[in-house]
Each structure stands twice: as C-alpha cells, then as structure tokens.
Amino acid sequence: MTSNIAIESRDFSHFFGPLQTLKKINLQVFRNEILGIIGPAGSGKSTFLRSLNRLNDLVPGSRVEGTLKIDGKDIYAPDMSVVELRRKLGIVFATPVPLPRSIYENVAFGPKMAGVHSRRKLNELVADCLKQTTLWEEVKDRLDSSALKLSGGQQQRLCVARILALRPDYILLDEPCSGLDPISTMKIEESLRELKKQYTIILVTNNTKQAARVADRTAFFLSGEMIEIGQTEKIFTAPVDQRTNDYIVGRFG
Amino acid sequence: MYVNPRLEQRVVQSILWLFTAITVFILFYIIFFILKNGLPVLNYQFLTTNPTDMGKSGGIYSTIIGTIALTIGAILIATPLGVGTAIYLTEYTLESKITRVIRFGSECLAGIPSIIFGLFGFILFVTKLKFGWSILSGSLTLAFMILPTIIRTSEEALKSVPYNLREVSFSLGGTKWQTVTKVVLPSALPGIVTGVILSVGRSISETAAVIFTAGSALRIPTSIFSSSRTMAVHFYILAREGISMPNAYGTAAVLIIAILIINITAYRLMHKFMKKYS
C-alpha cells in the first residue's frame, strides 16, 4: 500500500556557496494533486522545484541540508541514481527549449537515453505522448522536421510531450506559461487538468491567477521560506499570514 | 599646440585607412604573384606525375601524396586528444588548479616555434624510437604542433552551445556522457570541424618541423615508415637550391590554392555556426 504522501520535505535547506536560497522548507505533496507554488522572483520556488530532480547539482557550489523524500526515499542519499530520479520527475522550463533535432527525436530523446531502441515502441510512444498534449494533429505529417520550426506554444507542448515520454510519476512545471500567449496558456492549463489523473504535478508560477485556476493546493514562498500552504481556495480567500495576503492582492511581487 | 580635433580625426582616419589598405594589398599581391607565375605551370600532368631529376622536371604527385598522408596522420592523432581535452575542460570540470595547468600547457605549446618541434621530433621519433625519417615521425610531430589549435577552437565551440540544452538533456535523464555525445558535440560540430580544417592548413604549410622528421624522399610513400617530402618542403628545396623556378612556382600555386580553399571553407563554416547561436 503506497502512502498518499508522494513528496515530503523536512527542514530542507539549499545553498549556493555562502548564499542560503531555501530555509528549512517543510511541506508535503499528495498523490495526483496539483500543488501550485507562488511567490515573487527570488523567493526560492524554482530552486525548490529544481532540488526535487537534483538539477541544482549542476550548478557549482550547490549544497543541501535536511531531507527531501520522494516515494519514501531520501533523494540526496549517496546511492541514489540521479538519472533514474530525473526520469521519474519530468520538468518543463519557463522558456521552451527544444533540442536542435526533429520533433520525433525530441520526444524519443529520453526513452532512447534510457535504452529503448525498438523502432516500433518508440513510434507508439511518440504518437501517444503527442496525442496527450494535443499536438499530434498539428505535427503528425512533419515529425521529421526540426522542432525549432514550431511556434512557441507548440514548442512548449512538445516539451511536455517530451517528458511524458519518460513515463514519469511527477511533472514539474517551472513557470511554463511565462512566455506564452493567453490561448496557448489556456491549452496548457487544460492539459494539466487532464494530466492530473495520472501524475502528481507541481506548478511553479509567478501568475497567481494561474495557481488559483488550476492548483488543488497552493504554497506561498518568500525569500527562501515557505510562508504558508493550504487549499488553494483558502489561500486565496482567507490566508493566515499577512504577507500571503499582501502578495495575493498585489502589494508586492 | 592646438590641432582642430575634427581635422586630427580626418588625418588619423586616412592614415589608418592607408595602413589597412597596404596590408590587404600585400596579401593580394602575394597571392596574385604566386598564381600569375604558377598557374601557367599547372596542368593535369604536373599534378599526376612524380618529380624526376630532383624535381627539375616532372610533376609533384608524390609530394601531394606525402602532404596528404602526413596531414591525415596528424589530424587523426591530434583530433581525439584535442577534442577530448576540450570536453574535459568545458563539461567535466570547473576552473581549478588542474585546468590552469592544462591551459598553461596548451598555451605554451602553441608558442613553441616549429623548429623546436622539429628538433624534438627528430631526437625522439626519428632516432630514439627508431621510426626513422617517416610519415609516422612527421605526423606525430605535426600532431603535437596543431594540438593547441584544436583544443582552443573545440573549447570555444563547446562553450558556445547554450547551457539550457545541456540542462534539458540532464532533465530527461541523460548522463553527462550522453549529454556530451548526443547534444553538445553535435551542436558544436561545425565549430570543431573549423578548428580541424585550420589545423589541416597549418600542417600543409609547415616546413621546419616536417623536414627533420619526415625527411625529403621523393618516392611515393608505401607505408607509415616511408620517408616522404611534402609540397612545402619540396617548394623550399626547389626555390632555395634553385633547382627549377617554374616547378617551384607551380608547387607554390598548388599550396596557395589549397590554403585558400581551406580558409574559405573554415570561414564559411564558422560563420554559419556563429549565426546559429547568436
């Protein structure tokens, strides 16, 4: 019986050199929910997201304290396979970054690196993932053309498809709509509600309205601290902390 | 003394323009002069027959083969070392004492005159290791000489690949090596190839390092242990010993044309590469 708690952060701190970017974060993420993380620039919300799949490891001088458990396992334990961890937690970045390859190769990239080489399996996977992100109809005739030729919104959906191909358990979204027009944003948000059935999703956004629209629960980060976490409705209507209220009504940030 | 700044500017600008024009003129003049005297000698036969009578008559076929053999050898040895070094420096490590030592080594190597490489190649490869005057000795010596160029250009090419492509590859579960081979290297390839092409140019032009390591035999080389004369060495001997001026001009013209093709190719490749990432 798997616990309903998917991710558990206990006194988790993160440092870049002498700079403390996360201060003793305590929170839990439940299975199949969308957790929204809001907060102004520099609040540590992206750093937290990137700690979950250890992308911060790539930055020199990065260091952590406390524990971060995913599916009950401490992900900073020495025997942890970072590669497997990253396959389990697919991440979508703020600006779409297609690899300079074909649409097909972009989606097949992750599985190929994991050792899937059967052409038939890859074909199925690519088609399936593109369908889930509603991109299939738009690109099915030009899978071999360069991904760089797609529009911004299409590129971002491709990036979502690309991580779905990893067959992850979690989807991390780092301000995925910051560079997109309202219609593309709507499409992405729609697909998030659909994806929630299968995945646990963490959505970092600087657009509070977006969190209000799609998140089940919302956490508010400020200056590396988690100020408050709760049901989205409650956070937006009756926050406990004054700072949360100030941020939501737009007094700063 | 007061000089009107605008007047001063005009005078200075004219002088600078003149100096630049002279520099460009010199280059064109060299190319023009060699081609004017060399092209009449060039024909199919000149390129495809062996030199006879020490080069007084006949063509330059064996020296073309020698040049190509030596250059290919040098590139085959230097490219893996150079690209590997660049990958280590840009992808696998941060600035540290070790990288400083590696860079220092590469920069110093770049500054060593070719005659020193020649001396070294002669004593180590030709005499100590008993490779004799041979394509092997010459290729190894040339490889050491062009290594810094390949390291530097590869490093620049790798650095110009946007960081977020690496991040994407890692986030999709790629290991470092997979990221390097599947994402970074393909993107950096045109830049790396540019460096290799420029090194080909240097290998073709080189004389001092080659003459003491590959020797100056006029026969067509049959193995990597054969001594062989390159075009540059052949040209040097023809011109210096006054064996045959027409043949010297012809050889020089082939050299110049090769260098022109190499530089233009490298430049266009680099241009395309830079455009992609800017």
Next chain:
Amino acid sequence: MTTLERNEKLIQLALLMIALSAISILAIITLFIFKEGMPIMFKYGVNKFLFGLDWYPTEQSFGLLPMIIGSLAVTAGSLIIGIPFGLACAIFLTEFSSLRLRQIIKPIIELLAGIPSVVYGFMGVIILVPFIREHLGGSGLSVLAASIILGIMILPTIISISIDSLQAVPRSYREGSIALGATKWQTTKMVTLPSAKSGIIASIILGMGRAIGETMAVIMIAGNAVSIPHSVLDPVRTLTSNIALEMGYASGEHRQALFATGVILFIIIMILNTIANATAAKQRTK
C-alpha cells in the same frame, strides 16, 4: 546507481588523462631539448655559448652571440614594421570601419596567417632582396629584408589579438566619451586604447614570439652569415636558422650544440609566452 552512471567515473578519468596530454607533451619536449642541449653547455661553459663570437662547431667553438643578436635584430626590426601596421589595422577595423568592411577584411587578414612561411621567404628572395640590392646596396640578403618579411608575417597575430581586446572594451566607455563631445579618434586615444592596453601588449609579445621562432622564411632572406651585423644591410644568422641550416648533417657535439641553440631559443620563447599570458590575463581579470 545505474551502470551508465558508474561508467561516468571511468569516462571522466579517461578524459582527464587525455586533457593532460598537452602539458605532458610540453614536458617531454622540454625534457628532450634540455637533455640533449644542456650537457654540452655545461661542458664548455654556459658563458662561452652565450657570449662567444665564434661558431666553428667542428672545432669545439660554440659561440652563439652572433645568432642571439641576429634573432634579436630581426625581431626588433619586424616589430618596427609590424606594430604600426598591425595596430593601425586593428584600430581601423574596430573603431572606424563599417561592420561590413570589417567582416570582409578580417578574414582576409587571417588568411595572411595561413600562407606558408616558405612562400613569404620566397617572396622576399624574389622581390625584396633584389630591390634592396639595387637601391640600397649590399647583397640584399640582410637584417632589413628579414625584418620586413617577418613584420608582415606577424601582422595577423598582432591584428587579431588586438582586435579581440579592443572589442572587449565595453561599448558604454566609448558612448560616454562620445556623449561628452569627443571625436572618435579622441575617444580611441583617450578611452579605448588605454583600456585595451594589456591585450595589445600581449599581441605584440606573441608577435615577437612568432618572429623569433620563424625559421624557413628567415633562412631564405637573412643571408645567414655568422657575424654581428653593423648595419641593417648586413646579413645575419638567427638561432632558428642556425639549427635548421646545420641539423641535416651535424653529428656528435655539433648536433648537441644545435640542441643547445634550441635550449636558448626555448628559454627566450618561454619567457615571452609567460609575459604575454600574464598581461592577457590582466585584461581578463579587469
């Protein structure tokens, strides 16, 4: 951890070994040149090598002073030609020319670096040497001829490194000066050049290194006489020529003396490189 991840350590180690190749090669070259050249220097005395005037290597007379002076003379001469032309080109191309013109001329100048040194030497022999012989006297094979040809040969080095350091000067510096009413030349003179100073100096030192190290072109035009030149029209022999001219037939102590020549050349070059790298690094840290 997966197998792939475990292999990473091995790959990293292999790459480190490869990355150490350049410094290892440098070490091996240094070792061999010194091992071959030092014993004879100590046997007959370092002073004799550095300050001896006579070079009769088959009679145990190994004075390298004429060659040291020869190398220094042609290098100094090449700088007299190379610095004004090189800097003028670099300044013109970065500060005064249109982008389009620069994009055309820069690769052309880089092409100068690609022309084989034997071709430069040949041009010297065919055009410059007869010109000097007819108009200025002497045999034409001279310090002057070598200086001019070397001066041209080091232009690409001086120009491209100077351009890099001029371009590295932030645009805001220039804009600030122009905004105060200075002309372009005043801005260049007062603001841009001083800021790019260390890079330009590095370019000149590296050019010097190229000039001292050049061999084939110099052999063809410098005359190669072992004597201290008294005028720019006198022939000279440089350290590099000394090695290349006699390496073909030297043996025994004679060959060792040529390696000793290499040692001296090597030391001069290393000193120049170290200075150049230090000055270039100074600009980078700024």
